[in-house]
Amino acid sequence: MSTFPKDTYIERRNRLKQKVGTGILLFLGNEESSSNFKDNWYPFRQDSSFLYFFGLDMPGLAAIIDIDQDLEIIFGDNLTTVEVIWQGAHPPLSELAEAVGIKITKPRNELPEFLGKNSKLQIHFLPPYRSENTQKLAEWLAIPNAEISSRASVDFIKAVVALRSIKTEEEIKEINKAVNISVSMHKKAMKEAKPGMKEYQLLGLVNGEALALGGHLSFPPIITINGQILHNHNYSNTLIPGKMLLGDFGAESAMRYAGDITRTFPVGPEFSSSQKEIYRIVLSAYQAAVAALKPGIRFKEVHLLACRKLAEGLKELGLMKGNLDDAVESGAHALFFQCGLGHMMGLDVHDMEDLGEEYVGYTDELKKSKAFGLRSLRLGKELEKGYVITIEPGIYFIPQLIDQWQADNLHSEYINYEKVAEYRDFGGIRVEDAYLITDSGSQILGDPLEIEIEDVERIRKQ
Amino acid sequence: MSTFPKDTYIERRNRLKQKVGTGILLFLGNEESSSNFKDNWYPFRQDSSFLYFFGLDMPGLAAIIDIDQDLEIIFGDNLTTVEVIWQGAHPPLSELAEAVGIKITKPRNELPEFLGKNSKLQIHFLPPYRSENTQKLAEWLAIPNAEISSRASVDFIKAVVALRSIKTEEEIKEINKAVNISVSMHKKAMKEAKPGMKEYQLLGLVNGEALALGGHLSFPPIITINGQILHNHNYSNTLIPGKMLLGDFGAESAMRYAGDITRTFPVGPEFSSSQKEIYRIVLSAYQAAVAALKPGIRFKEVHLLACRKLAEGLKELGLMKGNLDDAVESGAHALFFQCGLGHMMGLDVHDMEDLGEEYVGYTDELKKSKAFGLRSLRLGKELEKGYVITIEPGIYFIPQLIDQWQADNLHSEYINYEKVAEYRDFGGIRVEDAYLITDSGSQILGDPLEIEIEDVERIRKQ
Numbered sequence: 001m002s003t004f005p006k007d008t009y010i011e012r013r014n015r016l017k018q019k020v021g022t023g024i025l026l027f028l029g030n031e032e033s034s035s036n037f038k039d040n041w042y043p044f045r046q047d048s049s050f051l052y053f054f055g056l057d058m059p060g061l062a063a064i065i066d067i068d069q070d071l072e073i074i075f076g077d078n079l080t081t082v083e084v085i086w087q088g089a090h091p092p093l094s095e096l097a098e099a100v101g102i103k104i105t106k107p108r109n110e111l112p113e114f115l116g117k118n119s120k121l122q123i124h125f126l127p128p129y130r131s132e133n134t135q136k137l138a139e140w141l142a143i144p145n146a147e148i149s150s151r152a153s154v155d156f157i158k159a160v161v162a163l164r165s166i167k168t169e170e171e172i173k174e175i176n177k178a179v180n181i182s183v184s185m186h187k188k189a190m191k192e193a194k195p196g197m198k199e200y201q202l203l204g205l206v207n208g209e210a211l212a213l214g215g216h217l218s219f220p221p222i223i224t225i226n227g228q229i230l231h232n233h234n235y236s237n238t239l240i241p242g243k244m245l246l247g248d249f250g251a252e253s254a255m256r257y258a259g260d261i262t263r264t265f266p267v268g269p270e271f272s273s274s275q276k277e278i279y280r281i282v283l284s285a286y287q288a289a290v291a292a293l294k295p296g297i298r299f300k301e302v303h304l305l306a307c308r309k310l311a312e313g314l315k316e317l318g319l320m321k322g323n324l325d326d327a328v329e330s331g332a333h334a335l336f337f338q339c340g341l342g343h344m345m346g347l348d349v350h351d352m353e354d355l356g357e358e359y360v361g362y363t364d365e366l367k368k369s370k371a372f373g374l375r376s377l378r379l380g381k382e383l384e385k386g387y388v389i390t391i392e393p394g395i396y397f398i399p400q401l402i403d404q405w406q407a408d409n410l411h412s413e414y415i416n417y418e419k420v421a422e423y424r425d426f427g428g429i430r431v432e433d434a435y436l437i438t439d440s441g442s443q444i445l446g447d448p449l450e451i452e453i454e455d456v457e458r459i460r461k462q
Numbered sequence: 463m464s465t466f467p468k469d470t471y472i473e474r475r476n477r478l479k480q481k482v483g484t485g486i487l488l489f490l491g492n493e494e495s496s497s498n499f500k501d502n503w504y505p506f507r508q509d510s511s512f513l514y515f516f517g518l519d520m521p522g523l524a525a526i527i528d529i530d531q532d533l534e535i536i537f538g539d540n541l542t543t544v545e546v547i548w549q550g551a552h553p554p555l556s557e558l559a560e561a562v563g564i565k566i567t568k569p570r571n572e573l574p575e576f577l578g579k580n581s582k583l584q585i586h587f588l589p590p591y592r593s594e595n596t597q598k599l600a601e602w603l604a605i606p607n608a609e610i611s612s613r614a615s616v617d618f619i620k621a622v623v624a625l626r627s628i629k630t631e632e633e634i635k636e637i638n639k640a641v642n643i644s645v646s647m648h649k650k651a652m653k654e655a656k657p658g659m660k661e662y663q664l665l666g667l668v669n670g671e672a673l674a675l676g677g678h679l680s681f682p683p684i685i686t687i688n689g690q691i692l693h694n695h696n697y698s699n700t701l702i703p704g705k706m707l708l709g710d711f712g713a714e715s716a717m718r719y720a721g722d723i724t725r726t727f728p729v730g731p732e733f734s735s736s737q738k739e740i741y742r743i744v745l746s747a748y749q750a751a752v753a754a755l756k757p758g759i760r761f762k763e764v765h766l767l768a769c770r771k772l773a774e775g776l777k778e779l780g781l782m783k784g785n786l787d788d789a790v791e792s793g794a795h796a797l798f799f800q801c802g803l804g805h806m807m808g809l810d811v812h813d814m815e816d817l818g819e820e821y822v823g824y825t826d827e828l829k830k831s832k833a834f835g836l837r838s839l840r841l842g843k844e845l846e847k848g849y850v851i852t853i854e855p856g857i858y859f860i861p862q863l864i865d866q867w868q869a870d871n872l873h874s875e876y877i878n879y880e881k882v883a884e885y886r887d888f889g890g891i892r893v894e895d896a897y898l899i900t901d902s903g904s905q906i907l908g909d910p911l912e913i914e915i916e917d918v919e920r921i922r923k924q
């Protein structure tokens with residue numbers, strides 16, 4: 001387990017205390033997670049906010065910060081003698097806690113009592129996303145299960161979001177490591193994919209590459225010849241020449257910062273000419289979006305700019321028509337680009353998604369739109385220096401959606417359905433990288449990974 | 463998703479109904495499992511008993527069998543139009559259910575109501591091992607959370623154990639597939655391991671191999687130069703010549719049957735002479751155990767036979783002494799072999815561990831021993847034709863345990879602590895394969911994998 005220097009965590013907690021002001025902050029770490037029986041565990045993943053403020057990447061921990069008493073305690077148990085025999089020796093919790101600046105540790109069974117004693121104070125907690133933590137909160141704080149989410153502390157959430165949104169230099173280094181593992185995974189896929197292979201063979205290659213570089217998957221990989229299926233976790237298809245492979249996957253660094261990259265490449269050595277045409281449109285949207293990144297611009301604006309670029313290209317190909325300002329304003333482009341341009345990235349691949357999009361991606365002034373397309377945009381608010389975000393435009397031909405819109409005669413003033421029919425089986429194209437917002441613009445994270453058509457084809461021809 | 467023929471499931475359910483006799487059987491499938499935020503999921507793993515009786519390997523399902531009304535219903539939801547756009551089209555639940563012989567499907571939100579209407583009948587359920595399923599049972603059946611485990615139906619458990627314990631031919635075929643993927647993983651490790659590599663690089667290779675063959679890990683792999691740490695999920699060490707690598711890992715087949723194999727090989731091209739000596743003892747215990755396998759013999763006897771073999775070899779090396787019958791009877795050998803000789807294997811790697819060892823591995827007559835060593839033996843009862851079990855003896859030098867026993871002067875009439883001190887840093891050796899109990903003996907599962915010293919060294923020298 002590697003951690004940042006002690007002072008990093010002390011400073012993070014101090015800033016958090018200042019921001020929230022008063023009360024007790026309760027942090028629940030994660031437990032081991034059972035797959036098909038209790039002791040058959042998924043790979044352990046610590047809660048990201050727990051990691052951010054306490055750094056300890058192991059199960060069974062919780063912590064409190066009593067702001068008013070200036071008291072910080074980690075609750076957890078040392079290994080028993082029997083556990084040491086079975087699992088090997090580990091440093092005692094007090095020593096691990098000391099390394100992240102925490103002087104007091106207590107057995108985990110003392111936490112409910114501690115909370116009971118302080119039940120008259122305001123106990124702030126973050127919204128849980130695992131059933132066992134919901135359960136603990138319900139029991140310890142005597143709140144009905146169903147009310148737990150709505151009783152999460154907005155002050156606590158906002159303070160955590162404010163801190164975690166701005167990445168420090170040491171965090172950027174970690175994110176770079178994660179992105180670089182992700183780059184290696186993509187290079188592997190781009191080099192090794194061959195007609196006749198199964199998608200799951202590529203999954204094996206890229207997952208193996210992540211682990212071999214000391215990483216973990218940061219989310220369930222998408223590795224598919226059906227790139228138009230946006231949430232596709234099926235890996236059973238055969239790679240067929242003429243098709244493209246869309247790979248959207250990445251790794252976490254050892255310290256659990258995430259990488260997230262997408263590339264689309266031909267199964268054969270070259271893109272077809274119509275694939276090239278669509279690819280160029282996606283790439284131009286990507287480039288326009290990247291060029292627009294800077295502190296102060298709303299990400300929603302960047303998203304719409306990319307949509308406009310996509311619409312322009314689609315109009316040139318005859319797939320869209322009419323006034324493009326009006327088309328994008330009305331959401332007609334969302335037939336081809338149904339999702340958001342990007343999201344924050346940090347200790348989570350969709351950073352802080354557990355804390356709520358309304359706090360992470362929007363503000364009291366800027367609420368998320370309910371329109372198709374925009375409602376899938378996780379991030380809309382103004383960018384700030386230190387944000388790390390992804391840029392991931394795409395064009396997807398989803399037969400079910402095309403049929404539905406056409407049947408409803410939706411946006412027919414902007415969409416040439418006759419031409420769209422020619423692309424019905426095209427699939428989908430997406431490219432994605434992560435960017436750091438700098439003083440005056442942005443900076444790509446990680447080592448270079450081929451994205452231009454000629455560069456991708458060069459690798460495919462090797 | 464592949465399933466057995468419809469009749470397989472119909473017959474399993476019919477036999478189950480006969481065995482339990484009366485009441486409503488409630489089956490909870492598993493949900494998606496969140497790692498660091500709600501929608502960032504671990505790979506989905508269906509509940510094994512749900513798979514056994516209903517075959518459907520997807521989240522969000524439950525089922526009931528009303529034995530008295532001869533009614534079978536699967537509860538679950540079809541994809542919404544929006545989900546189809548995002549996830550692609552899937553066959554409707556009714557069609558999937560039909561393929562496993564179920565004629566009635568209902569939306570999942572109708573299950574609580576169904577249970578409420580039948581609350582005066584006996585509702586049998588299996589002990590849950592995931593918090594969200596405990597939660598559902600508590601809510602739907604109005605049972606306090608803490609009482610759920612103890613209120614699980616013993617009749618239901620015993621009937622499921624009776625059925626799942628005896629593997630049919632079609633199951634054996636699946637287990638063979640799982641074992642063969644596991645064999646490929648081990649061959650990969652044995653061929654590719656090189657001094658200077660990190661354990662996690664091997665983890666990447668073997669995990670990648672499993673996925674590339676269409677498998678999933680059946681449990682968290684052990685890949686370590688510290689084989690004496692029995693539950694070791696650390697992969698951070700460097701492979702050092704002179705050390706051995708212990709690999710205990712395996713894969714599930716596409717239909718979720720498990721494989722589980724262990725091999726121990728030298729990091730360099732050859733075992734040292736003392737490594738060979740210990741390896742031979744472990745192998746002789748393995749062979750003696752395998753030779754003893756047949757219907758009717760208690761697995762506890764086979765375990766003790768293996769212990770006796772280990773003790774004989776350890777006595778020859780001067781590590782043990784005195785009367786070996788008495789030594790094994792007293793548990794002195796457990797200084798070197800702390801765990802059980804094996805376990806059932808099927809849809810779970812420790813088959814049916816969620817249902818309780820007292821039902822899976824023991825009987826009303828034969829209870830599990832509480833003695834150190836025997837208390838880790840998951841399976842003690844008489845073997846039957848059709849059982850699939852693992853045989854996995856080992857010798858482990860655990861410094862903490864040696865120190866503890868020596869300080870307590872434990873079993874000093876059987877243990878030569880002075881000699882043991884020479885092996886303090888030896889590590890551990892284990893070998894493991896899975897066997898099917900046949901009419902008159904047993905049969906190894908899967909393709910051959912090198913286990914003799916000369917064969918292992920031949921691969922290491924390539």
